[in-house]
Amino acid sequence: MLRATVKSLLARKLRLVLSGLAVLLGVMFVSGSFVLTDALGRSFDNMFSSAMAETDVLVAADPAIDVSELEGEAVPGLLRSADRDTVAAVPGVAGVVGEVQADGARVIGADGKVVTSFGPPRFGANWTGETGGLELREGRGPSADDEIAINVTLAELSKLKVGDRVGVLTTKPKQMFTLVGVFGYEGGLPGRGPVHEVRFTEPVAQELMLGTPGAYTSLSVTAAPGTDPAALRDAIRGALGDGYQVQTGAEAAAAIADGFKEALSFFNNILLGFAGVALFVGTFLILNTFSIIVAQRTKELALSRALGASRRQVIGSVMVEALVIGLVAAVLGLAAGVGVGALLAEVAASFSSLVLAGIGLPLAAVISAFVVGIGVTMIAALLPAVRASRVPPVAALQEVATPDRPLTKLTVSGTVLGALGTGAIAYGLATDGDAVLWLLLGGVLAAFVGVALLSPALARPAVSVLGRLFSWSVPGKLGRLNSGRNPRRTAITAAALMVGVALITGVNTIITSADRSLRGDATDAFQADLIISGQGSPGMLPTFDEALLPKMRELAGVRSVAAEYNEQAVIDGEPRMATAVTDLPTVVQDFSLVAAAGVLSQPAPGEVVVGESYAADSGLAVGDTVTARLPRGEPTTFRIIGMYQATPFYGGFIFGPDIVPGMRTPAPSFAYVRLADGADAAAARKGLEALLVDSPEMLVEDTGQFLDRELGESAQLLLMIQVLLGLAILIAVLGVINTLALSVLERTRELGLLRAIGLSRAATMRMVTVEAVVITVFGALLGVAVGIGLGAAVVQGLADEGLKELAIPWSQVGVYLVLGALVGVLAAVLPATRAARINVLSAIAHD
Amino acid sequence: MTSQVSDAPAAGAGAAARAADLWKVYGSGEAQVIALRGVNVELERGRFTAIMGPSGSGKSTLMHCLAGLDTATRGQISVGDTALTGLDDGGLTRLRREKVGFIFQQFNLLPTLTAEENILLPLAIAGRKPDPEWYRTVITTVGLADRLTHRPSQLSGGQQQRVACARALVSRPEVIFADEPTGNLDSRSGAEILNFLRRSVTEHGQTIVMVTHDANAASHADRVIFLADGQIVDELTAPTADAVLDRIKRLDAAPVAGAAE
Structure with a gap:
């Protein structure tokens, strides 16, 4: 049985490639995100441990306002000169450097505009000399109160030169300084990460950045020779009492790096989210491929059953095929993931002045690649495998293919699942707590699967209505009839496309509604001129x-x-x-x-x-x-x-x-x-x-300009989401290609007949193209409908949060439908060419 | 190749299709197979011609070349007044659409279309309307008037093949090529089909070329051409089943030189 499986697998390389590709893309995203975070994480570790190389113990105050990243920005507490004296008096302390560092030093560049960093902090700090890896590249450190030095990153962006008079905005209004130096860090770096840095003299830094004379944000302690940093840490902790955070340099480096890694994990989650979408869509693709395989192999399977193969062996043979595809996809996906992860890490590193610690292959990437790749493929193949085992041995002897099975069961379970999903979304929106996100995710997932199960029942009427558009020509009519031929296949192929379109439409509906509601409220409420x-x-x-x-x-x-x-x-x-x-x-x-x-x-x-x-x-x-x-x-x-x-x-x-x-x-x-x-x-x-x-x-x-600017950011967000979800659509296109290629293969004889009785190559291609377009437009329609439904549910659920108005982005919905049709045309190119090239003779020749 | 059949009623002037010095060679070198070796044949208008021969004799290849389904390696082919030599795929497609009708052994019909739609498919592809009177005649002849809305899966094998006959007839092609049209049918359905073909030649002057290995089927033709090893080796006019069988026996007994397909 195994040898037969391997042979049939090799005989269908195209199918293997197409269905494997979807899994491969998903695995690539999963493992790529792990590789990326691993590489960047180790790079951050290196960066901060080198920054802390000369610090044996780091002292900070408990935060003034301690909030998590999600709730806002934590506000560090301040240390006083008295604290510094206390620490300096601890036995074993060789030196204490008071450090001032706070975000919010905005330099006015040579063009008169404030230099922006697009996210990373713009630190204002005190000049502590060339310590902690800091290296002067030009000029000197500030010694007078109207002097500053800036890091290379900022110098390049601001186009400021040593000797320039520079305006700096801090917690105080603009003040003028003379730029006396430009500094970088060891290893030729322009900064530690993508941050901007302005260094003042200590009193100026304390006044401008902390608003408190004599205050520090941290104390960097060097131990006397022979003093253990951990022991010194404990001694300092004892001397200071409560309200302080005392760490060894190594601990502090790790803690800072952890903070950065936490921020990274957000990025990681986004990548994993898209991997999830890719794999979800891929599951449809694999399920469909295996269903078609089983349908095509009905005779073969029946024959093996007639020859004595057990049901278990039939299931086994399909599952082994899935295992092989999953394994190949996992290996290739992992390799691609390392590539993508490395590429993204390079890009991230070059954007953020980071020395990349080298690309590794974390165990998590390997494990997740195989678990996800093989798992998803085998789960998707399970249903077709069970169906294959139900092929009766007598089918080997019968001429007629298996008749259409009734769709009742599918339709009922689809309705139930869809209702459950909608319920979960509604409940999730109505409640608070940790479960909300999971309820929403589960609800959306259930709704998608429910609609996918319902779609075969919808396919027949939808396809016949859609197909009317093309029925004016013979190839068009034939194409429409072909797409209505196997509603399950059409439906599941369309359902894969539905997921991506639905997500995009849903997000767009929510953002448009939010925009409209805010704008409406604002226009009503804003009375200021x-x-x-x-x-x-x-x-x-x-x-x-x-x-x-x-x-x-x-x-x-x-x-x-x-x-x-x-x-x-x-x-x-x-x-x-x-x-x-x-x-x-x-x-x-x-x-x-x-x-x-x-x-x-x-x-x-x-x-x-x-x-x-x-x-x-x-x-x-x-x-x-x-x-x-x-x-x-x-x-x-x-x-x-x-x-x-x-x-x-x-x-x-x-x-x-x-x-x-x-x-x-x-x-x-x-x-x-x-x-x-x-x-x-x-x-x-x-x-x-x-x-x-x-x-x-x-x-x-004025009010209009203000709103346009504020809401313009949501348009950018929308664009980004659309681009990323485009991946899901790409995978769905693979599915359409796959389905069409297999259909063309299945209908070789029919195509031969059509060609024999006078259908031209061009008309043959048109026929296949119409079939594809009917499928993709059906999918896009489903997606738009589901997306608007999901979006409306969320808008409804957030009515209390100010989303008063449901605004459906009709023009973009129209664009999605047109794109759906275009995607169909694109997906049809290969299968249609293949259909047109079919050798008439071999197609009609009887065995 | 100019044998005349006296009882052919509507024999028009000239040939419906002809081949001159037709060679068909597959592959090259060691693997070279010569399917046709300089065949010269003329298929008269308004006649029913059967092509017979053992497996590998080249009979199907000859038909495929004459019908524009395959291209000749060397030689001249024409259907009606159209020379096939040098036609590209588009030209051959047009030829098949306008001048040729087909009846295959199986897979004759599109499962998605009704019987009527299948019958009218070649006309629809060509963008032509059927002649209503002729269409009625054809439908009545093949006895399908009450089955027109059925799909192929709802028809018996014999009925499906009758639909295929009607499809070939309805566009009144220069010539109909039938490739073992009764090969998959029981003897009663097969006899029906052969009778339709005979009648369409006798009553309507349709030219038909049929490939078969069934002597009984061949006996419905006006003329039988025998092929062996890619060459025409014999022919029979106004054949009976017995005469055909007799001829086949003699051919089998004769020593055969060279390899075929």
Whole structure:
């Protein structure tokens, strides 16, 4: 039996390649992501251990605000000179270097614009000499308070030269410095990772980056010769007491590297997500291929049954074939994965100034490649294998192929699964907690499988309706009839395409709805004429000098200016965003806020207003008090004086300016400007822009411009998702090619007959193309329908979060359908050529 | 090759198809196989010709070449007034579509189409409309009037072959080539098919060329051509089954030189 299997496998190389390719792509993504994270992880380890090479013990304070990556940005705590003295006095300490380092030093480049890093931090730090691998490349370190040095990465991007006068924005408004040096790191690196670095003299760094004279973010301790770092660590820990994090240099390097790896794992999860989609679609492809194989081999299988093969042996023979395909796909996929992982690692390394530690083959990549490759293939082949074992021996003797089996069972189970999936999605959206993601994923998966099971029943009517479009010509009609011939095959091929299209349509529907809802709300709610804001991440928003506010208010045509400050805070023990406004009644008008309880007057010191739904969740009422702590402040009690109905723009705590001194950057990040009736808007805008000349990050925009910019990011996100999900569609195209190639093979004699009675080559190709297009358009239609359904379900479920309006991206849906048809034409090229080249004689010759 | 059959009713002027010095060689060198060795044949219009010969005699190859399904290695072929020599695939396809009808042993019909659609398929491919009167005549002749909406899977083997006959007849081709049309049928269905073919020649002047190894089938023809080793070795006019069998016996007994297919 085994030899027969291997022979039949080799006899069908094309089939092997096509169905194996889908698994291969999935395996490639899985193993590639492991190889990538492994290589980058080890590179980070190397980078930070070399950065910590001269540090025996590293001392830091407990974080001021400790939040996970998902909730926001952690705010490091500060060390004082007294701490430094304490550490220096510990026996065995040879030296202590106080280090100041904080994100948010924005340099104005030679072109007058703020240099952006697109994500990585822009550190401001103190100059501690050429230590920790730092190497001066040009000039010298800063020695006067108006001098800075910058790293090579930043020097190249900013096009600044030693000797230039440079404006730097920090927690304080713009200040001018002289660039006296450019530095890099050992090994010829322009920086440690893709970060930008500005080095000030120590007092300036403390003042500008930490807002606290004499403060440090860490102390780098060198041990006296013969002192064990671990023992010294314990001694320092004992001397300092609670509230400090004391680690050996090696521990600190590992901890920092772990932080980077955690960020990497996010990237890894995305790759694994796409691998999952690829494998899911691949499963359809394999299932289909094996079904066709079994159908084609009915006689062969029946013969072997007649000759005495047991059911088990028949199942075995199909499963062995699957095993071989899975094994080959796993091996090749692993190899491709190493290639892709290495390539991505190279790219990532060159973008982030990282010395690549060399590509390894982590065990996880190998194991996952084989488990996934073989597992998916064998699971997909199981159903056709069982079906093969049910071929009765008498089929060997019968002329007629097995009749269509009824679709009732499929349709019923498809409906049940689809309903379960929809239920899981609905439940998942309605509940909170850790299970939500799994409920949603499981629901979407079940819905996909359910629709896939339903699709054979849908295929017949859908194909006959779709096919009418092509029935005006003979090849068209024949093609349509062929695609309706085996509804299961058509359906499962289309279902593979459905998955990708559905995901894209679903995501697009959600994003479009969010965009529309926000825009609708904003247009209704925004009463401000001009908005002053800058682009940035929460907790690191660009700010402008609050001293400008009175000047803005004095501009001709300006009626009111309300400023808003934002900062991370801990409120009643929970990490929250804290907002402070200078003029709450104006903000209430600008954003059409509605009071739910109490009053919405400007909060006096010690007073706060809060969004109604947040208050309800926390069991707060007007008159209650909350305790808030800001990064640079002490815990303070605030009394709730009012509540407002939440909008997409405001939902949390709004304080008065009394919390501003506790912020790391005590400056406003937004200002809402209203103009007097009949004021010259353009002139007012010019006036505002002139005042903001030293804050190049701040933009003065009207409501429309502001929204376009803010929402433009979601369009980019959508584009990225579409490109990545294109992979799923690519695999589905492989499936269409596979199905058509096998159909053409199956119908060799029919094609011969058609050619004999006068069908031309071109018409033969048209016939196959129509068959393909009918399948892919059917798949695209299914996908669009399912995608809109999923998107609508999510939008419905998120109605409370502000997604009030369901917006279906019709024009893009149209594009997807047209693409579906194009994909069909593309997939048909090879099989159609093959069909047209069929030798008429050998096709009609009887044995 | 100019034997005349006196009782042929509608023998038109000239040949419906002819081959002159037709050679067909497969492969080269050691593996070379010569299927046809300089065959000269003329198939008269309005006649029913049978081609007979043992397996490997080249009879199917001769038919395939005459029908434009295969190309000759050397020699001239023409169907009606069209010379096949030098025609490309498109030309041959057009020739088959416009001048030739086919009846094969099996796999004659498209399973997705009804009997009627199968019958009209060559016309549909050519973008032509059937002559309604002729179409009715054909349908009545083959006795399929009540089976037109059936699909091939719902028809018996004999009925399927009758549909194939109707398909070949309906476009009134220059010549119909039938390749063992009764090979897969029981004797009663086979006799029916042969009667249809005979009648379409006698009553409608259709030219038919049939490859067969069945002496009884050949006896329905006006003329039988015998092939052996790629050459025409004998022929018989107005044959009876016995005369054909007798001729075959004599051929088998005769010493055969050289290898065939």
